Amino acid sequence: MPNCTPPTSTRGASxxxxxxxxxxxDSVFVLDASCAISASHDAEPAGALLAQRLRTACGLPAPVTTTPGASIDIRIDSALAAEHYAVSVGTDGVVVRAGDAAGALHGAQTLLQLLPPDVHRSAPIGRTAWTLPCVEIVDxxxxxWRGVMLDVARxxxxxxxxxxxxxLLAMxxxxxxxxxLTDDQGWRVQIDKHPALTEIGGWRPRSQVGHRTAGVFDARPHGGFYSRDDLREIVAYAELRGVLVVPEVDLPGHVGAAVAAYPELGIPGRAPAEVPGGWGISSHVLNMRESTVAFCCxxxxxxxxxxxxxxxxIGSDECPTEPWQNDPESVARAAELGLGSVAELQGWFVSRLExxxxxxxxxxxxxxxxLDGPPSRVDTLVTVWRGSRAVARAAEAGHxxxxxxxxxxxxxxRQSDGADEPIPIGTIVDADTVLAFDPMPDGLTDEAAQHVLGGQANLWTENVDDPRMVDFYAFPRVCALAEALWRGPGDPDEFAPRLDAHLERLRAAGVEFRPSEGPAPWQRRPDAQGSPKSLAQRQAELNRLIDTGHTPITME
Incomplete structure (x- = not known):
């Protein structure tokens, strides 16, 4: 390890x-044109990531070698656990040890945060001094599972x-x-065997503006889809940064776009004439014919x-059963399969896909x-959105x-109760709320707790219609999410000054985050109606959904 002044405090580092x-x-390591990076096998992506930033933003040559002993030395150390790393910065160099490739990438990201914020810019802006504080880190x-979901269907x-x-997630x-990738309002993944999914299902002629209760629509077509090669590129790009891409197609509900493309998939006579542009839970569900199951396979x-x-x-959320109950073919199909009711068709369908x-x-x-209806395969991973009761239920069942x-x-x-929040829906979820997030329910047995892999934030995009607003809705709440999932629920007073320093990095990276004082004028949406709820109101709704198991139709 490089020699460093004995550790004293965390001053100067955030x-x-x-x-x-x-x-x-108080000592520092100075990065200059002589600085090189050595990265052992499996640490090469981390070396490449660090070198790319030093070249792009700092204008340093930053050559990378596999020969150990460069001024920044990144190496795999089997004594460390998966995703763990240790950083030692001295006046004469830097050593990063990591348990695996992911840990090496985490160590590289930590080094980037220890550098001045301008390291996150896309070109040098004239800074001549690049220093790292002497630091000892074990982490x-x-x-x-520390994730973010993005809805690209709406x-x-x-x-x-x-x-x-x-x-930004990797950062x-x-x-x-x-x-x-799919929902009522759009199908975004190219499927060669069924091209109409994107040819027809990949665009809609109009979109709802604001909450569904306002009943306001624009007249602007919206669409797009990812080719297979687009998605392969995204997967490879993410892998180099230590991020796993998990795809989702939503079945057997939320299928308006698919049924618009292939009416034979839906309830007879119920296919929409066009891809729906409204928000909510639709009555468009798949029929349960063998041909439909084969299509989904x-x-x-x-x-x-x-x-x-x-x-x-495979989705499986918010699938209303009334369309099956009112369809003679579906009723007959449930009887043919020996099911107790048409409501059990969803569990049967899910089991086929599993x-x-x-x-x-x-x-x-x-x-x-x-988890509703017949038991799901125990190896099915369950993503819970209605709170800790359902987390405990899934974990105790062995999922x-x-x-x-x-x-x-x-x-x-919405991020506050201010009148200037754009299209305010739901309860208040601000950065402090996210910082307090703990995926692990109280009272779980040790065996059940092992099944709680982690957590993720969901960014549904009914009201998020351009990349600038993705920034607004995601940041700085994603920063709080990272803290909560990496370290555990945090203290807002301790977190706040670190977040203030971190926002300078986001600003250098070009992120249009929500200002702490409230939305900027161009981030507001006075033209669109929201539907805010109190925490008590929303919790009562969620409890009702859990207790009744009934999904109401809210969109036609």
Whole structure:
């Protein structure tokens, strides 16, 4: 290890998420044109990431070698656990040790945060001094799954915007990007065997403006989709940054776009004439014919060919049963299958997709509604959105589970009770609320607790219609999410000064985050109506959904 002034305090250094242990001194390591990077096998992506930043923003040559002993030396150390790392900065150099490739990337991200914020710019701006504080860090995450979900079905975001968001997730040591690819309002993944999914289902002629209760629509077509190669590029780009891309197609509800493209998939006579542009829970569900199951298995086959993720999302949330109850064919199908009611058709359908994925060497990921009705396969990963009751239910049943609690980490929810919040919906989810997020419910047995992999924030995009607003809704709440999942629920007073320093990094990276004093004038939406709720109102709604198991139709 390089020699360094004995650790004293954390003065002069601010990192998000906060490392497990960190101590700095007044000494520094100076980066100049002689600085080189050595990266051992499996640490090469970390060396490349660090070199790219030093070249782009600092104008330094930053050559990378696999020969140990360069002034910045990144190496794998099997004594450290997965994703863990240690950093030692002395006046004569830097050593990063990591348990694996992911840990090496985390160490590189920490070094970048210890440099001046301008290291996150896209070109040099004339700064001549680049220094790292002498520091001793030992660090590793609390949670294995630290994710963000982006809904690209309600509003489409180009591949370059997806890659930019992945960069920002990696900057915060978040390691899962959950890509919600399909919904009523759009189908965004190219499926070669069924091209109309994107040819027809990939665009809609109009979109609702604001909350559905206002009944206001624009007349502007909206659309777009990702080719298979677009998605392969996104997957490879994310992998180089330590981020796993988990795809999701939502079935058997939320399928308006698919049924508009292929009416034979839906309830007879109920297919929409066009891809829906309204928000809410629609009556468009899949029929339960064998041909429809085979169609969905075709889709899964192509997803597996594109995405290496062990888990493949199949949705399974918010599927109303009334369309089946009112359809003679569906009623007859439930009887033919020996089911107790048409409501059990969803569990039967989910089990078919689970089995198909298992045959492909993968496993399903579904929203918590997969727990309703007949038991789901125990290897199905459950993503919970209605709170800790459902997390405990899934974990105690032996499922791996990820918490995405509605009232804690829904990033489309309003960030204050101010009148200038754009299209305010839901309860208040500000940075302090996210910072307090804990995926682990109280009272779990040790065995059940092992199944709680972590958590993620969900950014649904009904009201997020351009990349600038993705920035507004995501940041700085994603910073608080990273802190909570890496280290545990935080103290707002301790976090605030570190966040203030971190915002300078985001500003240098070009992120249009929500200012602490409230939305900037151009971030407001006085033209669009919201639907705010109190925490008590929303919690009562969630409890009712859990207790009744009934999904109401809210959109036609």
């Amino acid at each position: 990192v998000i998420p906060q490392p497990a242990t960190m101590a700095t001194s 590793g995450p609390r949670m294995r 509003h489409f975001f180009a591949p370059r915007e997806i890659r930019r968001l992945i960069d 915060h040591k978040l390691n899962v990007f959950h890509l919600h 075709d889709v899964l086959d192509e997803l597996v060919d594109i995405f290496p993720s062990e888990v493949i999302g 089995a198909h994925l298992a045959g492909l060497g993968r496993r399903a990921m579904g929203w918590e509604e997969v 791996d589970v990820v918490s995405a609690a509605d009232t804690s980490v829904y990033l489309d929810y």
